[in-house]
Amino acid sequence: MSSQLIRLGYAGALMIAICSTVLSVRGMQLLDGDATFSGIVVDSATQVPLVGASLELLPIKKGCFTQKRGVFSCENFPAGDYTLLVKYVGYQIHTQKIRIPLNSPLKIKLQQSDVALKATIIEGEREITDAPTKQIVKITSAELDEHRGQTLGDALKTINGVTTLQTGPSISKPVIHGLHSQRIAVMNAGVAQEGQQWGAEHAPEIDPFSISTIEVLKGAATIEYGAGAIGGVIRVEPRELPTSPIIGGEFTANGFTNNRQGAASLLVEGGIPSVEGLGWRTQASARKAGNSEARDYWLGNTGFEELNASAAIGYASEDFIIKGYYSHFGTTLGVFLGSHFGNQDDLMRAIAAGRPLTEYEFSYTISGPKQVIAHDLWTVNASYRLSDAWKIESQYGYQVNNRQEFDARKRYNDTISKVPVPSFSLNLTSMTLDTKLRYTPDGELSATFGASGLYQVNVGQSLTYLLPNFSVSGLSGYAIGTWTTPELIVNSGLRLDVRSQRTFQYTPKNVPDSAVTYTGLSGSLGALWTLSPITSLGANLSTTFRIPSINELYSDGVHHGTAQYEMGNRTLSPERGISSDVTLKVTTPKLSTEISAYLHYFNGFIYSAPALRTILTLRGVFPVFEYRQTSAMITGIDANFTYVASEVVRLDASLSWLLGNNLVTNEALFQMPAPRAKLGPHLHLGDWGELLHNYLEINGQFVARQVNYPENADYSLPPAGYALFDISAGTEIPISETHKIHLNAAVQNLFDRDYRDYLSRFRYFTADVGRTFIIRLKIPFGEFPDE
Structure with a gap:
């Protein structure tokens, strides 16, 4: 570990030297005014x-x-x-x-912030500040433009403390402080995204082109967002609806060399001249990619394609707001062919080789194994100001998620057309209703009272068994109070959850029909002190409660997306825990520093771990993963530093480290993110003639080898540490008095490094993706001014 830290230090010194050189050349070119x-x-x-x-x-x-x-x-x-x-x-x-x-x-x-929690809000170009008493990181539309065409997970990886669980090049699942899936709440246009999020390779079904801003709340936020927010909340929001009676929009196009991907989006929006305050928007996007390429070989069957659309309409007056929103996300994802094997000898040979046993070529063809996913979301939300102090808000959401997974061996129906039949098909329908009453008087005290309801049913139509059919219903109520003074903010909350789960069979598997009701109480207390105009200190303590999900209880079959045989555990009990964090923030005109330490304690932590055996099925041989329960603790530190060297140069640095321990076996938890650091300069190059707001950014990411892992509990040792460098540049080209073309070019994995991340689910069989050149273009049009 010490040698890795030394190498990180050398790399950091090199980046600082580069920044110093740039400083000496460009640092003082822009002068102060009067x-x-x-x-x-x-x-x-x-x-x-x-x-x-x-x-x-x-x-x-x-x-x-x-x-x-x-x-x-x-x-x-x-x-x-x-x-x-x-x-x-x-x-x-x-x-x-x-x-x-x-x-x-x-x-x-x-x-006042809607979320009374400690915040690190990253706005514009990653400037950091606080909001009470929890961590929030905000990625603006301008920052998202630098990641358009990639997955939501790829955009979130830019945030310190957030990593991704990667399943091939196209599937990226967010991980916050080592927690993911059912422990992370994803809010899409104000509605909790309800899909098959239990799957480690089931990424959020959200079109990145439809997003205007992303907020990531780090740490437990179970009071307002429920048991699914133990690790944090990801809130994605479309842009605000226009109210002016004019029409405008934008066209966006992206190109990627590694998998020869093309992506495009068209957005049109406007107002209604005859109805003041009424606005509308339509948006559609598509992308198509072929096989990705590691440094030395192609990754067979890793192409993907998407076709997405969204529409919104809304009306706003002084006291009343109502909005309707619809989105469709549709994708077909190929699963790496080199992860499926016909017998155990081939599986062991592939793990030993560390690379595909078959040589593949580039192709746009997507065959089995693959996933075909469609997610439709409808939501209506309204708010009404009852008085100067009281405001009521309500939102209804209706979602349908259909997931089909096909194995490597094609199956067809009995019709003449011979339509391929999925190995399993899951159809989840969810309905949610959330109502909040906000009290914000002219004083130091404010409060929010809320109630939520959920009903969902999941029906499977499968040739093979993975999960039983099930239904879930839930009710919850909560109250949050905040006391605010110029020097101190105190926030507390209490929540009661009642949730029932019912299972019913659709296969001969021995899963009895059952109905279980769980009740849980959660609480939180937080404070944020303004110690001086430049210094703040925040602290939070909360209790958490999460019931075991259906897959953790009853899985028993091949999950083709992960190339694993998953086995549930019917003896699992609810997960209860305590979460705490402390954050110190110092901001001066030149230097911004934020250091946060956190701790999650779990009584009954549920996790999936390798069983160190394989199982032979009609579709091949697969490693077995099973669900277990233990007492566990996750502790970690996030640190962010921003130094404004001049009006031209800014230096960003961050560090993330965490340790997960199984308190029963005194071993490390499986699949915790490795320590990592980021360092790089951002150069504001000013205007060059008709090229405006030019910038250049270099990012170095340094990831250590994971040395904290359970011994003899995996099919191979954690991969070596690695260093990756990315570079990007951008400019704006005026095409009218109000519009500019936005152009961005980037190179990821600049030096074409051969590497594997510990959180890659296919690291046993292949390296991660090699060098990629990217070009992004955004062209606004119509009567609206450029953002």
Whole structure:
């Protein structure tokens, strides 16, 4: 381990040397001006002045802080047009366009954060701030533009503390602080995404092109979001509906060399001239990719294709808002052919070889094994302000998720057309209703009261058995209270969950019909202290509760997506635990530092582990994984550093480390992320003639070998550590007074490194993807100004 840390240190020193060289060349080319802007920052509800709020001008990334009585006066700035970012602990980030010098002082009203939790919000170009009392990381639309065409998981990997469970090149499942699947809640347009999320290779069925912002809440958030949010919450939101009676939109296109992928999206939106406050949007996207390529060989049957669409309509007045949203996600994913074997000897030979036993070529053809997935979501949400202090919100969601998995041996129906028949087909229908009553008076206390209902039914139509049919119904109620002063925010909550699960057979497997009801109580307490205008300290403590899911209880069959035989455990009991975290944040005009330590304790932690045996079926031989339960603890540290060396150069660095322990066997937990660090400069290169807002970014990621793993509990040892370098550059080209073409070029795995990540489910058989060149283009059109 020490040698790995030394290598990380050498790599970090090299990156710092590069930054220093750039600094000496470009660091002082942009000079300060003599303009001043001033004003006051207050709470939007109470009008209380906010002392210590930060104000920052983009793109020059300079600013100041509010002083006594919330007043600010920022001096020595060049005259011009800017985006002003205003941030304060416990409040939503405020952005507005301004022109310096101002005609009059500003009065900025900040709204309290909807999520009363400690926050690290990354806005714009990864500037970090706080919001009470939990961690939130926000990826804006501009940042997402640098990842369009890739999976949601690929975009989330840019966040410190978030990794992905990878199943081939096309399937990326988010992991927050070592937790994933049923322990992570994914909110899509305000609705909890209900799919077959129990599968380690079942990625969120969400079109990245439809997303405007992503917020990742790190840490337990079970009070408002339920038992599925033990590890955190991922909230994806479409862009706000327009209300102006004009029409506009944008066309986006991406190209990737490694798998010869093409992706495109078209969005059109507008308002209705005859109805003030009414807006609409339609959007559609498609992408197609062939086999991916590791450094030395092709990965057979790893192509994928998607066809997605969404539509929204909404009306807003001063006190009443109502919105309707629909999205369709459809994809066909090939599963790596080199992960399926006809006999045990071939399986053992492939693991020993560490590479495919068969040489593949590039192809767009997707054959078995494969997944065919369709997810449809309908939602209506409304809010009404009852008075200055009271507001009611309600949202209904209806979702249908259909998942078909085909094995490597084709099966056909008995008709003349010989239509391929899936090995298993799961159809999940979910209905949810969430209602909140918010109380925000003119004072220090505020509260939210909520109730949620869920009903879902899963029906399988399969040739082989994996899961029984089941239905789930649940009711919950919660209350959250917040006390806010300029120096201290205290937040507490309580939640009661009642959930029933019923199973019923559809195969001869010995799974008796059953109905079980679980009841659980969760609580939370958090505080955030503003120690000075530049320093804050947050702490949180919460209890958690999660019932075992159907797959953990009753799985008994081949899961073709993971190339594993999965065995459930009917003796599992509910998972209960305690989560805590502490975060220190220091922000100065030059340096932003955030260090967070966390702990998750589980009584009855449910996990899947290799049984170290194989099973021979009619479809081949597969390694057996079984569900177990133990007492466990996960501890870790996330650290983020941003240093603004000049108006040209910014240096970003982060470190993530965690340790998962099985407290019963005194061994490490299986499949915990390895320690990793990131380091790289971001260069604001200014304008070059007609090329505006030019930038260059270099990112180095350094991942150590996982040395904390259970002995003799896996089919192969953890892979070696690795270092990857990515580079990207972007510019904007004006095509009218209000529109600019956005162009981005990037290279991932710049040096074509042959590597395997410990969280790759196919690391036994193949290396990860090699070098990829990427080009991204966004062209706005119509009457709306460019964002």
